[in-house]
Amino acid sequence: MNEDTGLVLVFDLDDTLVASTVFFRTFGQSRDVEYQENAAENVDLNGSLMYLLKVAVENKEFLSAVLLLSNSRMDSYGDAVLDRIEQDFLNDPLFDAVAYQQSLIRNGTYVKDLAVVGRMLEGIGKSSANLESRVLFFDDQSSHVMPRQFTDPRQYIQITPPFQTNETDQTDYSYFYERINEMKEEKRQKSIQRGGYRHKKTRRRLKLKRSKARRSRSKPSHNAL
Structure with a gap:
């Protein structure tokens, strides 16, 4: 904090x-x-x-x-x-x-x-x-x-x-507990956002790897020519 x-x-x-x-x-x-x-x-x-x-x-x-x-x-x-x-x-x-x-x-x-x-x-x-x-x-x-x-x-x-x-x-005393809960929720939301960003990056990397693998498999083998 x-x-x-x-x-x-x-x-x-x-x-x-x-x-x-x-x-x-x-x-x-x-x-x-x-x-x-x-x-x-x-x-x-x-x-x-x-x-x-x-x-x-x-x-x-x-x-x-x-x-x-x-x-x-x-x-x-x-x-x-x-x-x-x-x-x-x-x-x-x-x-x-x-x-x-x-x-x-x-x-x-x-x-x-x-x-x-x-x-x-x-x-x-x-x-x-x-x-x-x-x-x-x-x-x-x-x-x-x-x-x-x-x-x-x-x-x-x-x-x-x-x-x-x-x-x-x-x-x-409710205002104290409200402020603490608001700050905890704000932290939780930021954690979710950071996790979502990391998840998106991971999915992009996996998608790129799969795309490269498909292109590699679609190329004809030299032995087949």
């Missing part, structure tokens, strides 16, 4: 991939080293997104990158949660790049937009072209700039309601 056409999946952390209230309920309002020590054991994961990520990994050929834009103010907190996700999920790095809150502040405002995504991609040597049509953004808040930058509003998949373990997930 060409880097300029592969999907870029961008995820929020709290209330999207994980239920943030588990931390406040267990450890109070202060975010300190206790989070880092206990988060991996206490975090609640969004099962719908864990399944979606499994599908994404199985179809990595259609992806350019998987990114995380975390609201967390501390790397240690976010890293502990990521360790829990990746340990539970596949024991390999899942996210190609992560940006924590301090990296998302611009002129005193907390910003999630395509400029941030572009910088993250360039930082890992990936193309930042055509992001307005390639990015799929998973977040529980509708106030971010990024959804207004998309070619198709369905590229913003709002987690509804914000993920908590006692709430029923009503999020519509």
Whole structure:
């Protein structure tokens, strides 16, 4: 898959991939080293997104990158949660790049937009072209700039309601699966076309060989003269 056409999946952390209230309920309002020590054991994961990520990994050929834009103010907190996700999920790095809150502040405002995504991609040597049509953004808040930058509003998949373990997930994830299926079908059609072209060339070669064989058989033998 060409880097300029592969999907870029961008995820929020709290209330999207994980239920943030588990931390406040267990450890109070202060975010300190206790989070880092206990988060991996206490975090609640969004099962719908864990399944979606499994599908994404199985179809990595259609992806350019998987990114995380975390609201967390501390790397240690976010890293502990990521360790829990990746340990539970596949024991390999899942996210190609992560940006924590301090990296998302611009002129005193907390910003999630395509400029941030572009910088993250360039930082890992990936193309930042055509992001307005390639990015799929998973977040529980509708106030971010990024959804207004998309070619198709369905590229913003709002987690509804914000993920908590006692709430029923009503999020519509169908657009992600549609895009993956479209890319798989496009690949299949190209494969058929290439196979058809090779088949035509083979048939032409066989036809030419048969024609030569017939001409050879139709020539009179010198011994018969």
